[in-house]
Amino acid sequence: EMVMTQSPATLSVSPGERATLSCRASQSVSSNLAWYQQKPGQAPRLLIYGASTRATGIPARFSGSGSGTEFTLTISSLQSEDFAVYYCQQYNNWLGTFGQGTKVEIK
Amino acid sequence: QVQLVESGGGVVQPGRSLRLSCAASGFTFSSYGMRWVRQAPGKGLEWVAFISYDASIKYYADSVKGRFTISRDNSKNTLYLRMNSLRPEDTALYYCARDTRDAYSDYWGQGTLVTVSS
Numbered sequence: 001e002m003v004m005t006q007s008p009a010t011l012s013v014s015p016g017e018r019a020t021l022s023c024r025a026s027q028s029v030s031s032n033l034a035w036y037q038q039k040p041g042q043a044p045r046l047l048i049y050g051a052s053t054r055a056t057g058i059p060a061r062f063s064g065s066g067s068g069t070e071f072t073l074t075i076s077s078l079q080s081e082d083f084a085v086y087y088c089q090q091y092n093n094w095l096g097t098f099g100q101g102t103k104v105e106i107k
Numbered sequence: 108q109v110q111l112v113e114s115g116g117g118v119v120q121p122g123r124s125l126r127l128s129c130a131a132s133g134f135t136f137s138s139y140g141m142r143w144v145r146q147a148p149g150k151g152l153e154w155v156a157f158i159s160y161d162a163s164i165k166y167y168a169d170s171v172k173g174r175f176t177i178s179r180d181n182s183k184n185t186l187y188l189r190m191n192s193l194r195p196e197d198t199a200l201y202y203c204a205r206d207t208r209d210a211y212s213d214y215w216g217q218g219t220l221v222t223v224s225s
Contacts, residue, residue, distance in 0.1 A: 049213075
């Protein structure tokens, strides 16, 4: 069974600072990894796919990296609208397992 | 523009059934795989079921296997989720999502709330 583990559970960051979120897969998913952003009361929004490709309309301050089992989402300079919960999802198989999420909150 | 609109949620007693629908527009529905994802109150995202563009392939999470059935009507541009033997732990906001060919979801609906309670 594929397990996706995100860390930390909560990240406190000041506006303008850099945020680094981690996602680890229990087995290799190659580059089949997506990141989603979810704000309160809203549906998830696709940010990154293929581990590092930004989805349409996603600002350049969002970047993804990694392959195999270790992945990172970096937000280079946090804006007020970036405070949200972020989920990683593997799609190496069709099951699409999600991580438990990282909440990015204002410090 | 791509739109996904879920409906059919509500309050239901344990052991009863419910059918969710997801009306799709703004794209060629019959060309895309689709999935249901749920989110229990205050919790994270949980993938529930996937169906290929032609309904030839279906996958289910272990937590719903044997109780839930995903289906689609490409002539009506509609995705369904039939939920039987509902349990309190099925209480969640249920989202439908469009899958790309690679199986990540690029568009999501706003969700429909299912509450299982006596």
